[in-house]
Amino acid sequence: MNIPLRVISNKVPTGAPVSDAGETKQRRAGTKLSFTSGNTVFLAGDPADRIYEVLDGVLMVFKLLSDGRRQIAEILPSGWLGGFATEGHYDCSCEALTNAAVIAYTRAELDRSQLLSSRLQHQTEEQLCALHEHTLNLGRKDAEERLATFLMRFIPGRGRLGCVGPKHPDDDDARIHVPMSRAEMADYLGLTLETVSRMVTVLVRKGLVKVGPKQGEIYVNDVCKLCAIAKTGHNE
Amino acid sequence: MNIPLRVISNKVPTGAPVSDAGETKQRRAGTKLSFTSGNTVFLAGDPADRIYEVLDGVLMVFKLLSDGRRQIAEILPSGWLGGFATEGHYDCSCEALTNAAVIAYTRAELDRSQLLSSRLQHQTEEQLCALHEHTLNLGRKDAEERLATFLMRFIPGRGRLGCVGPKHPDDDDARIHVPMSRAEMADYLGLTLETVSRMVTVLVRKGLVKVGPKQGEIYVNDVCKLCAIAKTGHNE
DNA sequence: CGGGAGGTTGATCACCATCAACAACCGTGG
DNA sequence: CCACGGTTGTTGATGGTGATCAACCTCCCG
Numbered sequence: 001m002n003i004p005l006r007v008i009s010n011k012v013p014t015g016a017p018v019s020d021a022g023e024t025k026q027r028r029a030g031t032k033l034s035f036t037s038g039n040t041v042f043l044a045g046d047p048a049d050r051i052y053e054v055l056d057g058v059l060m061v062f063k064l065l066s067d068g069r070r071q072i073a074e075i076l077p078s079g080w081l082g083g084f085a086t087e088g089h090y091d092c093s094c095e096a097l098t099n100a101a102v103i104a105y106t107r108a109e110l111d112r113s114q115l116l117s118s119r120l121q122h123q124t125e126e127q128l129c130a131l132h133e134h135t136l137n138l139g140r141k142d143a144e145e146r147l148a149t150f151l152m153r154f155i156p157g158r159g160r161l162g163c164v165g166p167k168h169p170d171d172d173d174a175r176i177h178v179p180m181s182r183a184e185m186a187d188y189l190g191l192t193l194e195t196v197s198r199m200v201t202v203l204v205r206k207g208l209v210k211v212g213p214k215q216g217e218i219y220v221n222d223v224c225k226l227c228a229i230a231k232t233g234h235n236e
Numbered sequence: 237m238n239i240p241l242r243v244i245s246n247k248v249p250t251g252a253p254v255s256d257a258g259e260t261k262q263r264r265a266g267t268k269l270s271f272t273s274g275n276t277v278f279l280a281g282d283p284a285d286r287i288y289e290v291l292d293g294v295l296m297v298f299k300l301l302s303d304g305r306r307q308i309a310e311i312l313p314s315g316w317l318g319g320f321a322t323e324g325h326y327d328c329s330c331e332a333l334t335n336a337a338v339i340a341y342t343r344a345e346l347d348r349s350q351l352l353s354s355r356l357q358h359q360t361e362e363q364l365c366a367l368h369e370h371t372l373n374l375g376r377k378d379a380e381e382r383l384a385t386f387l388m389r390f391i392p393g394r395g396r397l398g399c400v401g402p403k404h405p406d407d408d409d410a411r412i413h414v415p416m417s418r419a420e421m422a423d424y425l426g427l428t429l430e431t432v433s434r435m436v437t438v439l440v441r442k443g444l445v446k447v448g449p450k451q452g453e454i455y456v457n458d459v460c461k462l463c464a465i466a467k468t469g470h471n472e
Numbered sequence: 473c474g475g476g477a478g479g480t481t482g483a484t485c486a487c488c489a490t491c492a493a494c495a496a497c498c499g500t501g502g
Numbered sequence: 503c504c505a506c507g508g509t510t511g512t513t514g515a516t517g518g519t520g521a522t523c524a525a526c527c528t529c530c531c532g
Contacts, residue, residue, distance in 0.1 A: 063372045065467055071372040084364050087397050091365040114350070121357050128320050128360065129327040131367040136299045136307040138374035139426030143488070161323050182511065190375030192489055197512055215497090215510080231301055379520065418479065431520055433480055451478080451529095 029113055030103040035059075035096035041082065044093045048085030050104045051120065054078045057100025058179045061092045062187065072188040073134070074127065075153075075180075081123050098179045133232075138190045141231065146189045147199040148230035151209070154178060155220065159227045166224060174220040181215075203229075265349055266339040271295075271332035277318065280329045284321030286340045287356065290314045293336025294415045297328045298423065308424040309370070310363065311389075311416075317359050334415045369468075374426045377467065382425045383435040384466035387445070390414060391456065395463045402460060410456040417451075439465075 032055070035041060041052060041059060052059075054076050061074040061082050073092055076082050082094045083104075110117045137149050152159040154176040166172035178185070182193040189196065203209045208226050210219040220226055268291070271277060277288060277295060288295075290312050297310040297318050309328055312318055318330045319340075346353045373385050388395035390412040402408035414421070418429040425432065439445045444462050446455040456462055 061368070063368060065372070065376065067467075069376045071375040073368040073371045084361050084368075086362060086365045089397065092368050111354075117354075117357070118347075121353070121360070124357070124360055124364065125320050126322060128364050128367065129322045131364065131371065132297070132299060132309040132320075132328050134371055135309045135367065135374060136301070138371060139307040139423075140301065140305045161325060181509095187375075193511080194490080194513085195488060198488090201512075231303075417477095428521055429479085430481085430522080434520090437480075 029109050029116060030105045033102045033104055035100045035102060037096055037098050037100075039096045041094040041096060041102065042090050044090050046090050048083060048088055048090045048107075050083055050106055051110065052082045052094070053103045053105070053120070053123075054080050054082070055101040055103055057102075058097040059094055059100055059102070060097050060180075060184065060188075061094050063092050070187045071190065072184065074131070075188065079123065080127060081120060084124075097184070143189075143191055143195050143199050144202060145229060145231055146191065147185075147196060147203065148226050149232065150185065150189055151176065151178070151203075151218065151220065152223075152227055152230045152232065155223055158223050159230060159232045163227075172221075172223045174223050175212075176218050176220060178216045178218060265345050265352060266341045269338045269340055271336045271338065273332055273334050273336075275332045277330040277332060277338065278326050280326050282326050284319060284324055284326045284343075286319055286342055287346065288318045288330070289339045289341070289356070289359075290316050290318070291337040291339055293332060293334040293338075295330055295336055295338070296333050296416075296420065296424075297330050299328050306423045307426065308420065310367070311424065315359065316363060317356060320360075333420070379425075379427055379431050379435050380438060381465060381467055382427065383421075383432060383439065384462050385468065386421065386425055387412065387414070387454065387456065388459075388463055388466045388468065391459055394459050395466060395468045399463075408457075408459045410459050411448075412454050412456060414452045414454060 030053070033052075035057075042048075042050075044063065056078050058078075059076040059080075059082055060072050061076060062070055062072040064070050074080075074082070075097070076094075083090060085091060105116065105120075110120065137146050141149065155174045157164045158174070180188070182196050185191075186193040186196045191199075200209070200211065203226070204211065208220065208222055208229075210221065211217065212219060266289070269288075271293075278284075278286075280299065292314050294314075295312040295316075295318055296308050297312060298306055298308040300306050310316075310318070311333070312330075319326060321327060341352065341356075346356065373382050377385065391410045393400045394410070416424070418432050421427075422429040422432045427435075436445070436447065439462070440447065444456065444458055444465075446457065447453065448455060
């Protein structure tokens, strides 16, 4: 296998350095932190003293192989958690995809608050189920299905269990913002960036989506058809 | 894409029927259940009232697409948990790979016992990290690496963080038992059963493993070399 | 002995990775 | 203002890995 030694973090941190990145405010529990797009939140192998909850913005959680291959395991929108660990060390690295506000809870804080830990327990289960779905995407779907499944993530209330269906039978569009480059989408979907680009144009040529002028802007013309391609398993 | 409509559950349940499969004994918390190899533990979409902890044997957790494609998301040895849910419904199906003893906790029981739920919380985090690793396997490794990574799972204490290393420098073998058919390994690794078979013979020809006479028996001659192929990320 | 399930191996093909060229975009500095 | 380099995205040509289709083998159990 021939592996390009790709530069991993192509975005230069624009704000404060990582080590003291934007500690801002104390709350009842947890510490609020800010990260600018491209900043590192934590690194795989670091001692795992904290759980991070996204308040605003989007993070990504990923693993690296020594030869430079990267797999993005999770994409964390607000309300989602990062910082899971085995043997006391983070199993993945985490980076901000957009400017992001995050609240960090120490393990000690979690042990103290019954309410907090049960809320996080519920969210952990949610993410575990999302990972189950992600393994299906990576293991058993082709490139077009993977991209369609990915895009459906960004349409609230659609494609999931209890999908609300189209607003109107003949008007089933959506405007979404994907906060990732083609390379990041590729590393999430287990593809190359070229294949992602090609699959986008395939969907465009089928009339299912349009790419907006701004980076990351995508208009979905027919959510139901996109969902059918995605084969979410929730639609009979 | 051409999809074979495969018969999914090729093992006929040999014991009690699924509906009342082996309810056995009451304990302080939880209900002990027994399943024979091939039995269904729960089905995706069913109301999720219980969390299952494996006491003995091995379960698998998987998703199906309507066209018959299957992805095994998790393999659960003893101590591991199944029965995670979104929106109150199991997100995956679960089946016994071997005869298995399981303890089922109701959600209500979990809420009552602080000790129990914190133990399960910890195990949930462990499994979430395993799924992170699994996405790396599915998304970014080739067939040989996937198989090697898979086999390393069955060698206790090796290949993970804090690997103990070989017993003796010149004697680094292991005898493992894989409780799965080639088809099941394929559905776990996102490959076909033919490719799994081929990769096994590749490892055999390299002198790294030998297949035993019994189904599922594999002798690993050089754990460190196998680990190097697996590229676990834990070895520098 | 026969049948079925599971496994191996071979031949061929398709999807996606790879390599490469080019286009579009953006902020910078002349 | 435009030239510029850098980054990101698109498209084309080609090849390799693994899927597909098929034959055959072994083992087990009736």
